Amino acid sequence: MSKIVSKISAMRSFKGMMPATDEQITTAEQRLGVQFSPEYREYLSAYGAASVFGHELTGICTLSRLNVIEVTISERVDNPSVPLNWYVIEETHIDSIVIWQTETGEIFQSIPNMPPLKLCDSLSEYIDL
Numbered sequence: 001m002s003k004i005v006s007k008i009s010a011m012r013s014f015k016g017m018m019p020a021t022d023e024q025i026t027t028a029e030q031r032l033g034v035q036f037s038p039e040y041r042e043y044l045s046a047y048g049a050a051s052v053f054g055h056e057l058t059g060i061c062t063l064s065r066l067n068v069i070e071v072t073i074s075e076r077v078d079n080p081s082v083p084l085n086w087y088v089i090e091e092t093h094i095d096s097i098v099i100w101q102t103e104t105g106e107i108f109q110s111i112p113n114m115p116p117l118k119l120c121d122s123l124s125e126y127i128d129l
Contacts, residue, residue: 004039004124005046016047020060028060031069034085037105039123058088079110
């Protein structure tokens, strides 16, 4: 079991959805024009999407508010300073703050009309914040 998968499943209030297939993950990457970080791919393969310890993480699922494709496409409109190879891992629903991940796994926060701010180096670190 990978670090991110074991960490998430051991956290309080964990609720996972249906695991995503490799085909679904590849399709999502193609639709967004991104390559997910290896850590995010592992998370998707294990849970599809999940909520854990106050975080509702995007993923591959039927819920529009958690679907990484729908959320990322929507948030790109309001956050034009965010590079197109980033994808949303969480909409905080507080002050329009959005959490993004890069292809290398780094985590950034965006607020409309401000430059993105790096928070940490991985999803695993982010869920500890």
